[in-house]
Amino acid sequence: MIKFVHRHSAKIVAIYKDAKPLEGYADEVVTAFWAVANDYPDQWICWLEEEQVHNFNELVFSEIFHHKLIMASCAVKTSFFNKDIGYVDQFPFAVVNRSVNYPTWLMSSDMGAIHATVVLKFQKNFSRFSDFEYLLNAIAKLGQHNGLFCYHSPQLAIKRSENINYKAVEADLFSFTCQLYKKIRAVILFLCFMQYKKKYPFKSFIFNCFKLNFFATEIDFSDISIESSKPKTDHSIDVIIPTIGRPKHLLNVLKDVKKQSLLPQKVIVVEQNPDVGSTSDFDFAAEDWPFEIQHIFTHQTGACNARNLALEEVTASWVFFCDDDIRFKSNIIHEAFICVDQFGVGALNLNCKQENEKNTYFKVKQWASFGSGTSFVYSEKLKSLSFDIALEYGYGEDKDFGMQLRNQGVDIIYHPEIEIIHLKAPMGGFRTKTTKPWEQTKPIPKPSPTVMTYIQKNYTVEQQRGYQLILWFKFYKSQKIKNPFKYKRIMQKRWAVSERWAAKLQQNRRS
Template identity: 80%
Template sequence: MIKFVHRHSEKIVGIYKGAKQLEGYADEVVTAFWAVANDYPDQWICWLEEEQVHNFNELFFLEIFHHKLIMASCAVKTSFFNKDIGYVDQFPFAVVNRSVNYPTWLMSSDMGAIHATVILKFQKNFSGFSDFQYLLNAIAKLGQHNGLFCYHAPQLAIKKATEVEYKATTKDLFSFAFQFYKKARGIILLFCFARYKKRYPLLSLISTALKRNFFNTEINFADIEVKSSKSAIDNSIDVIIPTIGRPEHLLNVLKDLKKQSLLPQKVTVVEQNPDIGSKSDFDFAAEDWPFLIQHIFTHQTGACNARNLALQEVTASWVFFCDDDNKFENNLLEKAFSKIEEYGLEVLVTAYRTKQEVLLYKNAKQWGTFGAGNAIVKKACLRNVKFDLALEYGYAEDMDFGMQLRNQGVDIIYHPEIEIVHLKAPMGGFRTKIIKPWEQTAPIPKPSPTVMTYIQKNYTVEQQRGYQLILWLKFYKSQHIKNPFKYERIMQKRWAVSERWAAKLQQNRRS
């Protein structure tokens, strides 16, 4: 490990390899950062603010950095971007739960580490950056998009402040928006500043809008070996499947599970039929199965409730969340556990597409949502997690479940080599047409009240405002009202109606 000690991200105080101080490096932090990585490509480079040297908890280092494609920091006193980044970024990585090991590209210069082989992947593109804090966030933002796993790791610090100071200027924020998001997000940022902060930072926009954009820049980590140092895992697994009115598809899923090279211990099927007096469509005893089938029959419909019922029955160390219209190869579970062990994962989300769809994401990466029909989760991570019934029959239950996991310090990783085909059988997930009460009102709420519920639970105020503005702009071209002032008034009313319905959903959930 190389310890890279700096003062206020501006000047090198000392660079150490073990107890030995390394000489001959420039005083300027970024210049020395590149130089040290080139001279020691097989080392972890650990940066430390001068005041944090004795606050660095080295005992947890190997637990956090258990393979080379990990970058992590801990904001003890300072961070770079404040919550204004939420105007352009509504992903869960743009806001940090500082009490847990949380997936985020937001980096602090107080303390952190990255492997030198990873640093060198960015030198060609970022050699012109002179601000060390900006550079760290740039590496993490572009790196995360391409498969670098980035975290806020509170275990790195022995003592932490309750509040942090944010260092980025308005110009830094606009520069970052134009360089690491689609260019239009920089304009969105200006609109948000004008509307919500009554500020008009035109000079910041003009001075940064023409900077090079890295949004689609590819960084190839394929030559960096990933081998987690975490201990071997117990690969016992249960499967949970909600189903309603599709017996032939469910039986095909069970047959795919029957052929697995690594068999599940138990499959819990939650069959729903809203008709009182109805009976099951299945006779599981008609065929021999190499695993226990636990059948739950209920007249209460809804995938959230069904999955919650099934989760109560899990006894194995892992859970496979599976839909009743999936198709997969005979070695799905075996391959999945190979990647879980290789990366040291607690949650794995598979590639999930129809036969006609093209695979969009071709690198393993931190995932911004969750896959309730295509995920494998460690049971120990689910003790305080369940699907929110306020989101039943709507959208966002997957995203909300994912946020519950992240707020417990559990990361969600997508891997393209583990793939499930989603057949999307007729009638969708509910099989019966659900008429939601808000669909019979005027004006119809926008967004849907279930999405609004998710937003209110999980977004910062800035993320909510950014989402609202982006939604308005995207929807404008597909509707018939072209007078922008009239459109604005109507959309504000629809947003307010959505907020009222979201409040009712949450109240019904509590009652």
């Protein structure tokens, strides 16, 4: 390990390799950073603010950096971007739960580490960056998009301050947005500053719009071998399947599970039928199964409730969240555990697509969502979690559950090569046709109250405002009102109606 000690991200104080000083490097931090990476490509480079040297908890280093494609830092006192980044970024990575090992590209110069081999992947594109903190965040932002695993790791520090100081100024925010996001996001940022901060940053906006953009830049990590040093978990697994009115499709799923090279301990089927007096559509005893089938029958419909009932019955180390209208190959569970062991993660989202659908993403990467019908999760982390009933029959329950996992310190990764085929069978999605009460009102809320509930639970104020502005722009071309002032008034009313319905949903959940 090389320790890279700096003062305020500007000057080098000392550089150590295995506690021995390294001499001959420039005093300027970024110049020395590139030079050290080139001279020692097989080493971890650990950066430390001068006053944090004795606050660094080296005992946890191998636990956090358990494979080479990990970049992590800890904001002890300072971080770079404040919450204004939420105007342009509504992903969960742009807001950090600092109490757990949380997936994020937001990096602090207080302390952190990255492998030199990874650093060198960015030198061609970022060699002209002169601000060390800006460079760290740019590496993490572009790297995460290409398969680098980035975290805020509070365990790195022995002591942390409750208050964080943010260093980036307005010009840094606009520069970063223009260089690491689609440039249209800089327009969104400018409009948010005008509307919500009552500022008119013309200089920052115009000057940075002409900077080179790296959003679509490909970084190839394929030559870096990944094998997590974490202890491998027990591979016992339970499968949970909510279903309603699709016996033939459920039978096909069970047959796919039956063919697995690695069999589950138990399949928990939660069958829903709203008709009082109805009985099950299934006769599980008609066929021999090489696993236990635990059948739960309920008249209460809803996938959130069904999955919560199933989670109470889980006894294995892992859970396969499975839909009742998917198909998969006979080695999918085995392949999933190979990936789990290789990357040392607690949640794996498989590539779920329709037949003949082409892949959109091609790299194993940290995932911003969660698939409640296509995921593997370590069950130890599920004990205090449940699907939010306020989101029943709507949209957002998957993403909300994913946020609950992240706030438990569980990273969710996506694997493009482990595929599930989603048949989109009749009576799919919500399974039963329901008419929401807000669909009978005028104006109809926009977004839907369940989406608003998710937003209110998981977004910062800045992310909510950025989402609102982007929603209005996207929806403008598909509706009839073309007068922008009238359109804005109508959309503000629809947003307010959505907020009121969201409050009712949350109140009903608590009652």
